[in-house]
Amino acid sequence: MGKPLGILVAVALAFALAACSDDPAITTAPTGGSATASTGSAAFPVTVTGTNGDVTIDSRPERIVSLSPTATEDLFAIGAGDQVIAVDDQSNYPADVPTTDLSGFEPNIEAIAGYEPDLVVFATEPGDLGSSLEGLGITALQLDAAPNLDVAYDQIEQLGAATGHADESAALVEQMRSDIQGLVDEADTAIAMSFYYELDDTFYSVTSKTFIGQLLRMLGLENIADAVGKGSGGYPQLSAEYIIESDPDLIFLADTKCCGQSAETVAKRPGWAGLTAVAEGGVVPLNDDVASRWGPRVVELLERISDAAAAEASAA
Amino acid sequence: MSSLVRGERRLSARARATVLGVAVLIVAVLVGLLVGPVRIGAANVLRWLFSFGDPPQGMSEQQALILADLRLPRVIVAGLVGASLAASGAAYQAVFRNPLADPYLLGAAAGAGLGATIAVAYGPSGALELTVPVAAFVGALVGVGLAYGLGRSTLGGRSTTSLVLAGVAVASFLTAVQTFLQQQRSETLRQVYTWILGRLGTTGWDDVRLALPSVVLALATMLSVRRLLDVIEVGDLEARSLGLHVARLRLVVVIAASLATAAAVAVAGLIGFVGLIIPHTVRLMVGGSYRSVLPLSVLFGASFLILVDTLARTVVAPAEIPIGVITAFVGAPFFIAVLRRNRRAA
Numbered sequence: 250m251g252k253p254l255g256i257l258v259a260v261a262l263a264f265a266l267a268a269c270s271d272d273p274a275i276t277t278a279p280t281g282g283s284a285t286a287s288t289g290s291a292a293f294p295v296t297v298t299g300t301n302g303d304v305t306i307d308s309r310p311e312r313i314v315s316l317s318p319t320a321t322e323d324l325f326a327i328g329a330g331d332q333v334i335a336v337d338d339q340s341n342y343p344a345d346v347p348t349t350d351l352s353g354f355e356p357n358i359e360a361i362a363g364y365e366p367d368l369v370v371f372a373t374e375p376g377d378l379g380s381s382l383e384g385l386g387i388t389a390l391q392l393d394a395a396p397n398l399d400v401a402y403d404q405i406e407q408l409g410a411a412t413g414h415a416d417e418s419a420a421l422v423e424q425m426r427s428d429i430q431g432l433v434d435e436a437d438t439a440i441a442m443s444f445y446y447e448l449d450d451t452f453y454s455v456t457s458k459t460f461i462g463q464l465l466r467m468l469g470l471e472n473i474a475d476a477v478g479k480g481s482g483g484y485p486q487l488s489a490e491y492i493i494e495s496d497p498d499l500i501f502l503a504d505t506k507c508c509g510q511s512a513e514t515v516a517k518r519p520g521w522a523g524l525t526a527v528a529e530g531g532v533v534p535l536n537d538d539v540a541s542r543w544g545p546r547v548v549e550l551l552e553r554i555s556d557a558a559a560a561e562a563s564a565a
Numbered sequence: 566m567s568s569l570v571r572g573e574r575r576l577s578a579r580a581r582a583t584v585l586g587v588a589v590l591i592v593a594v595l596v597g598l599l600v601g602p603v604r605i606g607a608a609n610v611l612r613w614l615f616s617f618g619d620p621p622q623g624m625s626e627q628q629a630l631i632l633a634d635l636r637l638p639r640v641i642v643a644g645l646v647g648a649s650l651a652a653s654g655a656a657y658q659a660v661f662r663n664p665l666a667d668p669y670l671l672g673a674a675a676g677a678g679l680g681a682t683i684a685v686a687y688g689p690s691g692a693l694e695l696t697v698p699v700a701a702f703v704g705a706l707v708g709v710g711l712a713y714g715l716g717r718s719t720l721g722g723r724s725t726t727s728l729v730l731a732g733v734a735v736a737s738f739l740t741a742v743q744t745f746l747q748q749q750r751s752e753t754l755r756q757v758y759t760w761i762l763g764r765l766g767t768t769g770w771d772d773v774r775l776a777l778p779s780v781v782l783a784l785a786t787m788l789s790v791r792r793l794l795d796v797i798e799v800g801d802l803e804a805r806s807l808g809l810h811v812a813r814l815r816l817v818v819v820i821a822a823s824l825a826t827a828a829a830v831a832v833a834g835l836i837g838f839v840g841l842i843i844p845h846t847v848r849l850m851v852g853g854s855y856r857s858v859l860p861l862s863v864l865f866g867a868s869f870l871i872l873v874d875t876l877a878r879t880v881v882a883p884a885e886i887p888i889g890v891i892t893a894f895v896g897a898p899f900f901i902a903v904l905r906r907n908r909r910a911a
Contacts, residue, residue, distance in 0.1 A: 355748065449756065451766055452885075477884045488602040489766060490631050491883030508756055519769030520634035523627070 317372035322544035438469030586864030602882035651866020654840025667840035676708020705827030
């Protein structure tokens with residue numbers, strides 16, 4: 250029941266900030282001598298491209314609000330963390346992000362505006378968040394869920410350009426590319442290992458058409474969900490019967506946080522105890538958050554998956 | 566003489582319908598066991614069935630496992646859920662004298678949804694498979710209890726309309742609370758929704774054990790008073806003049822029907838429409854007497870849901886479709902066809 254109070258406080262804060270905005274000192278002070286910016290302030294104004302089209306940013310943003318956990322991770326990874334003043338309630342990485350009550354799913358324009366942001370980054374657009382913010386004179390950049398790695402890389406680079414960290418973002422993307430290439434090169438494709446990737450405990454899965462599905466295929470793994478025909482939108486709900494019949498070598502659990510699943514709970518399911526993956530330690534718990542984002546930690550996720558595949562391959 | 570003949574003919578129509586109902590149920594169970602995303606030869610399934618689960622030669626261990634641990638409990642649970650929803654629908658329609666009454670009218674579904682939401686959002690995350698059904702169960706009973714109490718006390722008691730109105734009000738209130746809690750805990754939103762959309766995809770023997778006692782008790786109670794439902798349907802005054810304790814009977818039936826609904830919701834999530842279409846289809850077949858409508862609703866309700874669930878796991882195999890989607894998608898046109906045929910026949 251702490252929430253209604255929290256909302257009250259947020260509203261009160263919004264009013265307080267709105268009242269302060271009459272004082273020009275507050276808004277102009279932080280934008281002064283930003284000499285530390287890597288590419289210098291000469292880069293501004295800059296035009297970047299988001300899901301919502303071209304967005305022009307006049308000067309280096311110093312009051313960024315991120316409503317997307319992925320964008321939050323991107324921003325901190327490219328060294329723009331200092332410029333971020335507030336992130337949404339789902340953003341929880343890195344550990345010291347300024348998490349607030351703001352919601353990226355049910356965005357409250359007034360609450361966002363209350364932070365006096367000079368740049369708002371968001372992923373999904375319920376209603377018309379972008380144009381509402383533009384209406385208030387706030388620059389808004391939409392970076393929707395990336396359908397593939399190239400778009401994920403591009404989003405990092407767009408954020409780099411938008412925040413004055415173009416060099417760092419280019420370096421990060423380069424690092425990610427080479428790390429992932431390394432994992433792909435290492436992958437032993439001689440044994441075609443099959444896997445079942447679990448999104449929740451009612452057996453929703455991903456096909457190779459999805460972002461995460463493409464990554465797994467790059468490692469030479471065979472996705473049992475690919476047997477599902479078109480029209481599932483990439484996220485089919487599989488039959489338990491089919492999973493058992495397929496008897497995958499590996500089971501990746503992307504529902505450890507949401508649904509409390511683990512190798513133990515999987516083994517207890519009716520009919521699952523005899524599966525190869527269950528019997529041979531091929532059930533791999535993943536961090537739901539990392540698995541559902543398209544930021545820099547994709548590399549960590551792939552490392553974990555490729556390690557598990559290698560271990561299973563050597564056991565077989 | 567003529568009335569006697571008519572009586573005989575009605576009886577034989579009822580007998581025919583009962584035989585048909587049993588036959589359809591047997592066929593539905595067999596279809597449910599034979600058809601699935603994994604191909605298991607019909608002969609093998611039948612031999613397995615008649616050897617009581619002893620895998621015959623030529624059947625892999627895995628196939629036996631799929632039959633024993635997945636298909637059989639799933640068919641049983643689908644049957645129990647269908648029977649519960651259909652019988653509860655018929656019973657609610659009788660005691661509230663309202664053809665649109667169904668298990669979800671009196672806040673049972675809304676209460677179950679709220680209970681499940683509370684369990685998912687605030688309960689211990691490790692024991693959801695236990696806490697969610699129990700919470701749904703309690704929620705359904707609380708929902709109906711609230712509606713019944715309000716309808717009887719606040720809105721002036723006697724009329725069935727006041728009960729129905731109280732049910733609608735309680736359902737809206739409980740749904741509002743549920744939505745609020747979901748917003749507070751948006752990280753659990755997805756789980757609540759997959760649960761609400763129906764969960765026969767994960768059914769096992771645990772669910773059979775959870776549902777069976779309540780369903781049997783509730784169905785037995787409803788079936789034992791089915792003759793009295795004919796009297797109560799005529800009118801409270803008339804029933805009372807025949808020496809019937811209307812309020813008490815209504816309470817017993819509502820509790821039994823809600824118990825059945827709660828059990829169904831607890832193991833299968835929210836599955837709409839069954840409580841409406843099955844009793845009405847049965848009425849069109851055998852007339853309005855609850856002596857026939859109730860037992861036949863049990864038979865046809867079970868068959869219907871078993872067949873629909875078979876569709877749910879085969880149409881887009883190896884993927885599944887939430888069963889609630891198919892009950893409405895198949896149920897609505899089917900119901901309209903039945904109504905049209907009936908009008909032409911009349």
